[in-house]
Amino acid sequence: MTSSRETIIEVRGVHTAFGDHVVHDELDLDVYRGEILGVVGGSGTGKSVLLRAIVGLLKPQKGEVRVFGTDVLSASDAEFTEISKRWGVMFQDGALFSSLNVQQNVEAPMRELLDVAADTRAKLAQLKLSMVGLPDKARRDFPSDLSGGMRKRAGLARALSLDPEIVFLDEPTAGLDPIGAAAFDQLIRRLADTLGLTVFLVTHDLDSLHAICDRIAVLAEKKVLVTGTMKEMLDVDHPWVREYFHGPRARAALETG
Secondary structure: OOOOOOEEEEEEEEEEEEOOEEEEEEEEEEEEOOOEEEEEEOOOOOHHHHHHHHOOOOOOOEEEEEEOOEEOOOOOHHHHHHHHOOEEEEOHHHOOOOOOOHHHHHHHHHHHHOOOOHHHHHHHHHHHHHHOOOOHHHHHOOHHHOOHHHHHHHHHHHHOOOOOOEEEEEOOOOOOOHHHHHHHHHHHHHHHHHHOOEEEEEOOOHHHHHHHOOEEEEEEOOEEEEEEOHHHHOOOOOHHHHHHHHOHHHHHHHHHO
């Protein structure tokens, strides 16, 4: 569990809708420094929408989203730029720029937000790629040259390029075989422990929840229905939570953990 209960992400009263379709209604959530928080929920419950709201890519109709004490929804452009340097985001399948090679992809946030020389950027990018377990030769490859697992590692390296305090991961193990997914889970856990990261992990992968998450937040009924450890989830009396955490896949994850 976390060594500190310092809250570094505070979501309060968030209401998000697309036309008449309400995704979140009075949603509240706290994320603590140093934890890996797994965010789960059924299809359409707005897991990725919540991630995008926290990092300022989507603006809810009302509510507050505070990161490091700053409301990202009302921050000035300068305030938002400074605070966004303190987090990194990995979207599904890495979301790499197809026209840039791997090293250039990792350098992209540095080029945009940091005033550092080109040779320094290159060395930092190579360090990040090494941290996520990519071989040196991969840095010259383009995303289309990489396997799915390697693209995800490159995307994670880019998310780490600015030495963030928080990393947001959107379905990082989706599409990976069980061995590749387990290896990626352990990479996330090792990096979180080594770098002191806070990880906001959107996932449907029960193995990931069991293996690396300190807490779980369940999105249901347009809000965060419950938060707690995997053990605590087993005691929640709610139809979706019970089916998800007591089903055959959940039992398999618990038995192999």
